[in-house]
Amino acid sequence: MTYKKPVQKLAGKIREITLGENLKLGGESVLPFYSFDGDTGHKPVIGMEIWDVHPENWPTTVMEELGDRVRNPVEWAKFCEEKYKPDFLCLRFVGANPDMGDRTPEECAQIAKEVAEAVTLPLVIAGCDSNEKNGKIFTKVAEALADKNFAFLSAVESNYKEVGAAVGLAYGNIVVAESSVDLNLAKQLNILLMQLGVKPEKMLMNPGCSAVGYGYEYVITTLDRIRLAALDQNDATLQLPIIMPVSFETWKVKESAASVEDVPEWGDQEERGIAMEISTSVGILAAGANAVVLRHPRSLEVVREFINSLIQ
Amino acid sequence: MALTGMDIYKLLPKKNCKECGFPTCLAFAMKLAQGGVEAEKCPYMSEDAKTRLSEATAPPMRTVRFGAGDRCYTLGGETVLFRHEKTFVNRPRFAVAFSDTMSNEEIQSKIERMNKVDYIRISEEMYVEIAALECKSGNKDTFLSLIKRVKDGCKKAVPMIITSDPEIARAAVEECRESGPILFGADEQNYEAMVNLAKQYNLLLGVTALDQEKLYDLVQKIQNLGYRELLLSTGSTALKQVFDDVVNIRRTALVSQDRTFGYPTAVFAHKLAKEKMMQLAIATLFVEKYASVIVLDDIDYSLALPLFALRQNIYTDPQRPMRVEQGLYRIGSADENSPLLVTVDFALTYFIVSGEVERSKVPAWMLIPDAGGYSVLTAWAAGKFSGKTIARAVKEFAVEEKLKTREIIIPGKVAVLKADIEDELPSWKVVVGAEEAALLPKFLRDYTGKKVS
Ligand code: SF4
Numbered sequence: 001m002t003y004k005k006p007v008q009k010l011a012g013k014i015r016e017i018t019l020g021e022n023l024k025l026g027g028e029s030v031l032p033f034y035s036f037d038g039d040t041g042h043k044p045v046i047g048m049e050i051w052d053v054h055p056e057n058w059p060t061t062v063m064e065e066l067g068d069r070v071r072n073p074v075e076w077a078k079f080c081e082e083k084y085k086p087d088f089l090c091l092r093f094v095g096a097n098p099d100m101g102d103r104t105p106e107e108c109a110q111i112a113k114e115v116a117e118a119v120t121l122p123l124v125i126a127g128c129d130s131n132e133k134n135g136k137i138f139t140k141v142a143e144a145l146a147d148k149n150f151a152f153l154s155a156v157e158s159n160y161k162e163v164g165a166a167v168g169l170a171y172g173n174i175v176v177a178e179s180s181v182d183l184n185l186a187k188q189l190n191i192l193l194m195q196l197g198v199k200p201e202k203m204l205m206n207p208g209c210s211a212v213g214y215g216y217e218y219v220i221t222t223l224d225r226i227r228l229a230a231l232d233q234n235d236a237t238l239q240l241p242i243i244m245p246v247s248f249e250t251w252k253v254k255e256s257a258a259s260v261e262d263v264p265e266w267g268d269q270e271e272r273g274i275a276m277e278i279s280t281s282v283g284i285l286a287a288g289a290n291a292v293v294l295r296h297p298r299s300l301e302v303v304r305e306f307i308n309s310l311i312q
Numbered sequence: 313m314a315l316t317g318m319d320i321y322k323l324l325p326k327k328n329c330k331e332c333g334f335p336t337c338l339a340f341a342m343k344l345a346q347g348g349v350e351a352e353k354c355p356y357m358s359e360d361a362k363t364r365l366s367e368a369t370a371p372p373m374r375t376v377r378f379g380a381g382d383r384c385y386t387l388g389g390e391t392v393l394f395r396h397e398k399t400f401v402n403r404p405r406f407a408v409a410f411s412d413t414m415s416n417e418e419i420q421s422k423i424e425r426m427n428k429v430d431y432i433r434i435s436e437e438m439y440v441e442i443a444a445l446e447c448k449s450g451n452k453d454t455f456l457s458l459i460k461r462v463k464d465g466c467k468k469a470v471p472m473i474i475t476s477d478p479e480i481a482r483a484a485v486e487e488c489r490e491s492g493p494i495l496f497g498a499d500e501q502n503y504e505a506m507v508n509l510a511k512q513y514n515l516l517l518g519v520t521a522l523d524q525e526k527l528y529d530l531v532q533k534i535q536n537l538g539y540r541e542l543l544l545s546t547g548s549t550a551l552k553q554v555f556d557d558v559v560n561i562r563r564t565a566l567v568s569q570d571r572t573f574g575y576p577t578a579v580f581a582h583k584l585a586k587e588k589m590m591q592l593a594i595a596t597l598f599v600e601k602y603a604s605v606i607v608l609d610d611i612d613y614s615l616a617l618p619l620f621a622l623r624q625n626i627y628t629d630p631q632r633p634m635r636v637e638q639g640l641y642r643i644g645s646a647d648e649n650s651p652l653l654v655t656v657d658f659a660l661t662y663f664i665v666s667g668e669v670e671r672s673k674v675p676a677w678m679l680i681p682d683a684g685g686y687s688v689l690t691a692w693a694a695g696k697f698s699g700k701t702i703a704r705a706v707k708e709f710a711v712e713e714k715l716k717t718r719e720i721i722i723p724g725k726v727a728v729l730k731a732d733i734e735d736e737l738p739s740w741k742v743v744v745g746a747e748e749a750a751l752l753p754k755f756l757r758d759y760t761g762k763k764v765s
Contacts, residue, residue, distance in 0.1 A: 001532065003525045003528035004564075004570075006564055008567075036560065097754070098754065099754035099757070099758075129751055130748075130751065212618045213617070213622070214660070214664065215660030215663060216621075216625045220626065221394075221396045221630055224395070224396060252667065255617045255618070255621075257670075266613040266614075267613050267614065272614045275589065275617065276617070276618050278596075279593070279596045282596040283597075283600055286597050286600050286601060287600065302592075302593055306590065306593040306594070306597075309550070310555060
């Protein structure tokens with residue numbers, strides 16, 4: 001017998017979504033990195049995390065490289081764009097947390113506007129830990145950045161009407177539908193947003209992310225099932241590119257957060273943090289994510305090289 | 313291909329004699345196709361029909377073994393491409409690469425780092441299971457001395473002997489046969505000698521060829537020699553091609569149902585990238601899709617923590633959600649006056665909540681009742697997270713004896729439980745906690761702040 005290489009032809013295709021002016025996501029008609037089956041679409045993209053406040057507990061070498069620029073999100077964003085060349089920037093309003101200064105939506109909008117004017121990369125806007133507050137922040141920021149086609153992390157079940165209406169309908173930006181690690185919840189939220197009138201080309205999804213070791217099997221299985229539903233069963237409500245803020249999850253788990261004094265045998269803390277960030281990213285990229293947000297420039301470099309060596 | 317009832321019917325004698333216990337041959341064939349009865353029940357089946365049936369019903373991927381004693385491992389035996397279809401059964405094993413051209417110091421320091429990584433994570437011991445020992449010198453004695461050193465230095469690791477020279481391979485196997493080494497490997501030139509050696513010592517035999525086609529041909533030749541304890545690997549040197557190879561070997565076995573590729577695969581991550589973090593990325597990919605032996609240049613905790621955790625996650629049973637054991641858990645240096653939180657026994661919830669409590673730096677206790685392994689809202693809706701179950705846990709884990717506090721913090725999402733719990737636990741006060749786990753650090757800081765002032 002001679003070898004007959006198997007090929008999997010799938011019926012569906014992930015929708016092509018443009019972030020900002022010309023950063024294209026999705027478009028694949030095969031499982032992640034399955035170039036042997038067909039068209040892998042646009043290369044997965046990587047964004048870097050920027051905060052509106054001085055970060056606490058960030059890796060030492062990152063803080064050293066950023067220097068005083070971390071006091072000013074505009075300077076910080078410019079520096080990242082030039083030095084690390086990510087595909088997009090993720091501006092995260094940590095300072096809007098009630099216990100972190102409770103920054104007002106108007107102030108957030110002002111900062112977002114200044115950052116957007118200072119850089120050429122597309123932005124992804126992330127909120128704070130309160131979904132209620134995020135509804136308000138996103139409304140103001142989306143207004144200030146009207147029709148920029150920037151993505152907003154995220155609309156969840158409890159605020160999707162407010163976020164969807166402002167971000168996706170009124171101000172021409174992209175709504176990221178975030179659900180918690182379940183195919184049906186992801187599908188349901190996508191449908192609700194579409195019923196609200198948000199066009200699929202103004203949508204991305206985040207079906208729930210965690211760090212490796214922390215219920216990560218649910219994340220991978222949810223991604224597997226979403227991608228099979230979209231590609232194999234041609235389910236149009238799930239054919240959206242996926243974006244995941246990996247760094248939001250990986251840097252707070254103990255593998256990254258415990259100091260060498262806490263756990264001497266674990267060795268260098270920063271190495272551990274980078275490794276958790278890389279492994280978590282690669283795992284979800286291999287299961288279907290089209291975009292990840294990272295914190296450490298070293299992770300960016302490695303994940304980019306990884307993507308490039310699988311898609312030439 | 314799996315046989316249908318009709319395919320099987322064609323193989324039967326069609327006597328309708330009922331001796332199998334079924335009214336007709338067709339009824340028997342239908343039952344056989346579902347796996348509900350043994351083929352032996354029909355005494356009149358021809359030898360040819362029997363072999364065809366047993367081939368058709370054999371699992372699509374073989375389960376193979378290596379190691380010895382309590383360091384014996386199984387690989388392969390997988391039946392699905394995605395873990396939501398059915399559990400992935402035999403987790404990949406990690407290897408650290410040595411060669412006999414390395415300096416003594418290098419060998420020594422690798423051995424030390426391997427021995428250092430040994431810990432328990434959710435009741436599983438984590439360490440590197442394999443030492444991949446490559447003969448690069450071409451000299452038997454040099455290679456044997458490497459084997460000896462690593463064997464004595466890392467007692468836990470099973471050797472994987474890597475050489476294409478059958479003479480050297482024989483000496484190497486004899487050096488460490490008691491530990492059940494993997495023999496890697498057979499190629500187009502040496503396969504007859506290697507198969508003989510593997511047969512003689514009953515070893516898992518690595519088989520390698522330049523690409524998928526050549527590997528396929530070689531496996532057929534080896535199967536014709538009657539050996540089926542195999543571990544496959546192509547000689548591809550680029551990540552993109554290796555991914556193609558590993559995925560398509562698995563698909564050939566499981567989708568095309570062609571057992572020539574029905575064996576586990578090995579990936580030499582250290583040959584695909586020099587740099588440690590890139591090796592980590594590659595290893596991550598292949599834990600998820602679909603390698604069974606993954607070789608790295610080296611190991612330390614920064615690699616082990618994500619890789620072993622990922623492996624544990626991917627190889628858990630998807631039908632049975634991971635549950636944490638019920639009990640009273642101490643977070644940080646909590647004492648009898650520290651705050652007490654209660655949440656469900658669904659592992660994901662427990663990890664997220666305990667992570668946020670740790671992040672808050674407020675020492676605290678977490679009470680985990682029997683909530684059926686569901687998330688907070690599901691458990692509440694199913695009546696598994698209720699005043700009764702919480703009160704039962706308070707008694708069972710002797711919370712009143714262990715702690716002085718009489719306040720219990722419940723998840724904000726189930727604030728409605730407050731009265732129910734206070735009915736069941738009259739001496740307790742129920743405090744409604746944060747709506748989202750991410751808001752817990754602030755909640756706990758405020759909560760303990762209020763207590764002090
Ligand atoms: S015993 Fe065999 S021949 Fe007789 S009825 Fe059953 S299947 Fe047919």
